Amino acid sequence: MMMKNRAMTMSKRNNSLKEIADVLWNAESVLLYPHVNMDGDCLGSAVALCAALRKIGKEAYVLIEDEIAAFLRFMEKDYCTEELQIIKEPDVCICIDCGEPERFKYRKDKFFQGKTTICIDHHLTTEPFADLNYIDPKAAATGEIIYELLNGMRIVIDKEIGEALYAAIATDTGNFQYSNTTKNTHEIVAGLFDCGIDHNKVSIQLYQNIRAEKILLQNRTLQTLKLFAQGQAAICCTTKAMLEETGGKMEETEGFIEVLRSISGVEVAVFVKEVTDTTSKISMRSKEKVNVAEISKEFHGGGHMRAAGCTLNMGTSEAMETMIDTIERFLKG
Template identity: 30%
Template sequence: MFEKLIPIIEKANKIAIFTHTHPDGDAMGSSYALKLALTSIGKCCKVFLLDDPDASAFGLIIKGDDIELSLEDCDLAIALDCADSKRLGMYEEPFMSHPNSIAIDHHVTHVEFAKSGTVYSDISSTCELMFNLFKEMDISINKEIGNNIYVGLATDTGNFKYSCISGDTLRAAGELIDLGVDFASISKAAFDTKPKAYYDLMGIAIGKLRMVCDGKAAALYLESEDFKKAGIKESEANGIVNIPNSIEGVEVGAFIRKRDDDEYKVSLRSNKYIDVSEIAAERGGGGHVRASGYSVTGKTVDEIIQDLAEGLDKRWQD
């Protein structure tokens, strides 16, 4: 699986690790698992983490000691869980200009941007790819590395309920549990523990719920003022995105957030048969078959919902 990348990694001594903007559990889990794993075999590694990480996952990650290491000093740059270079945010330009770069990803809409790369869109998560990479490199997976991998496995599969999982995913999780990873605490913290402000925001969101496509799709809309009113950061409210899909009869759910700069971020989820990665890609975004997203500027929320409904209607007619 990684036969072309392993020699590149083994040759490097100082390694910079990057992931996407607004990093989630898989992004952070894979990044810090890789850092700990490569550090254990004598590499100097630093994770260049972008701001506003998913709050519920960030506290679960074991990060290890931080070291002073500049990108200019690194002889290898690795991007994890990034479907395209734009997802690197402020680190896009320095990563793209680095002479030795690798991308490891599992998004079906991945656009090649690194000098070398491995993409397996049929794998549940980038953390599952890390598990496989460490096995191929004969790196011992200890409890700390296993913890980070498990966080990504759990959060990117909805606690092992999404269709992206395979028997290999569950076998990897089982091996990590056998190592002593506290799976129960991870699941409780990531999925079943929310601040009261989260439910205040949920009430606001449900009040803005819109049903479209004869009840086969639903959309929620929130803006910055709603988060301020509820007293919660967007990074602490990641579960809101799943509300539309929990409604009986809904196949596709959309969560639309208006940012302060008049940009709208649209997150899509599907339950069974609509490939939302195609819808997102048509609008300049990407992601997975069941979970994707894109950004919009220059339109109102009504226009965004109408455009989405029209795109879905075409698919149902087909």
């Protein structure tokens, strides 16, 4: 199914998918860069594009720098590598679902060694920084953009590519529950069904593949739950001590914030993860009213209206208090 490319409105430096397609057709070697702490959208989109490029005879790899979460490993196969020199002089380097080089900082130097650099993303706060940029905040997931790119390149989307794209779109739309889900989203997924995907197999990997340790970690994390702003907001945190206590992994905190957002009356959910004693990573979600991307900008973060994040240079206790004060101020305003 062919989907019409959406017009870009953010910056004159945004390019068309056709321009990007032309560069890819003329390239011989391509490195793809998902962001650190890979989620389903960035990895699924990267794997789908990598598989498609190999299908048309390109040398292509997904270059990573951290461990792939267990529920996403079914997509890894032989596409992903940590070997920086897997392609010594890549014709093209593409960052996927990633708005700034700092989100792949240990691979950044290699990225800019590409003869042509490309950024494909859907985050509202992304500013173009590559040679070619396609940034579409209206896309529910970067997987939607990759689907359109592959169709524009006349590359047949097979079952393997389709399942990677399905994983990308399903995870970034909260299994099609979030407000970013559109008619276009469902039309693209319908097209993936036409490609022969086994959506049940993918869903089992994504949502029914949980270690018992994750449940223990979630229970321990929820013991830190605080409701504030007259019940309009909720916050909790996961620390390294909790990981040791439960045997859980920090990557397994994926989805914890949705438990907070699901609480009746809660408009804003905040999840704090301990990175070091003096660094905390913040994730935010909202239901209908609050633009959490605006909140994240106060701390040099970014994201979408309903899903955003940032990093604070402070421990988890101080980070929680800082976020409580900030969100209460936003809600009053």
